[in-house]
Amino acid sequence: MPYNGELLGSIKKQRGKAIPHDLLQNANVIENIITEQGMPKELKFLPVCLKTGDRSRCGDWELTPLVAIRYGLAVTDRHDERFATEASTRAAMAYLSDLYRLYGDWWKSIMAFAYSPAMVNRLPEAASPWEYENNIDKAHIVRNFITYAYLYNSEELTPKEEDFLEVVFSEPISINALAEKLKIETSEIIELNPIFLGETVYPLGDYQLRLPANKAEYFYEVEDELYKAADSTSVKPVIEKPAVAQTPKTSSKPIKYKVKKGETLSKIAQKHGTTVENLKKLNGLKSDLIREGQMLIVKNVGGGTTTTTPAKVTTPTAPKASSGDKVTHVIKKGETLGGIAQKYKVTVSDLKKWNNLKSDKILEGGKLVIHKK
Secondary structure: OOOOHHHHHHHHHHOOOOOOHHHHHOHHHHHHHHHHOOOOHHHHHOHHHOOOOOOOOEOOOOEOHHHHHHOOOOEOOOEEHHHOHHHHHHHHHHHHHHHHHHHOOHHHHHHHHHOOHHHHHOOOOOOOHHHHHHHOOOOOHHHHHHHHHHHHOOOOOOOOOOOEEEEOOOOOEEHHHHHHHHOOOHHHHHHHOOOEOOOEEOOOOOOOEEEEOOOHHHHOOOHHHHHHHOOOOOOOOOOOOOOOOOOOEEOOEEEEEEOOOOOOHHHHHHHOOOOHHHHHHHHOOOOOOOOOOOEEEEEEEOOOEEOOOOOOOOOOOOOOOOOOOEEEEEOOOOOOHHHHHHHHOOOHHHHHHHOOOOOOOOOOOOEEEEEOO
């Protein structure tokens, strides 16, 4: 790495200080993905340096909305995957890889990533990274990046332990109602779940709700009440069907735990009052091997079965759909509003009206309420 007098001053100023919290927060997840992608390991120091003052950027990697969407992240008024460390790191590595293919130089690639390719393209050919700093790098990203890499490259970065568990939810939930029911601060819920935006939390793909470990199990006791208390303006999936006989179904709800560095199944079992064999059974594990960052089911709440009184089964002819009949369509990969409208013999305008959509953009895994005609 290049070296000069300004860098020496920066190293002397930082030496002896505690490692920045931002560098530790998600260090292991970021480092594992960088290694998996075959990228330079020093890139793990980049997130803590990416503070350019651009308010449109956010998350570990300070991605702009356009870059995030281009590399497959959800950025909407309800969700922002730039705050999801694993997803945003994969997107950042894909973007950096593309920039390196374009420039063939890591310093130019880092500058383009931190500011924009357009700014780098306007610069004269620079002999060293310090000339980039003199021209555009007002946030001293290069200097700070080299400083942290020089001081901490041989350090083992151990993130602060977070005491949370994950619960599965399937319908919108009001953050205020959740905080009131669980007797915790709304700020704590928001801090644990930065990808969910607004006062109501909406499901997104496989993302689950993080809650303080001592409150997670109680969530399932008030789950139905929370769904009812959700914002009345939100679109709630509804499927209306004629009465049919119902078979017994399980009512178990999983509580998940994130494996930390150095933990074993035995240690996790002891921590959560269960056995290694039970953990293996719950998670379909054939051996005791687990990896850091892996999500394990540590408990199923209400693990018995519940039965409902069967409706009297008859063999009626198929009922005619009235104007009040509704179905819910789960959006599949590659589907468009036009294609879905054609399938149900309705119009795109109908779909947008029924689901309060302001544009034609839809996301895989989302749900649309459709009124049969």
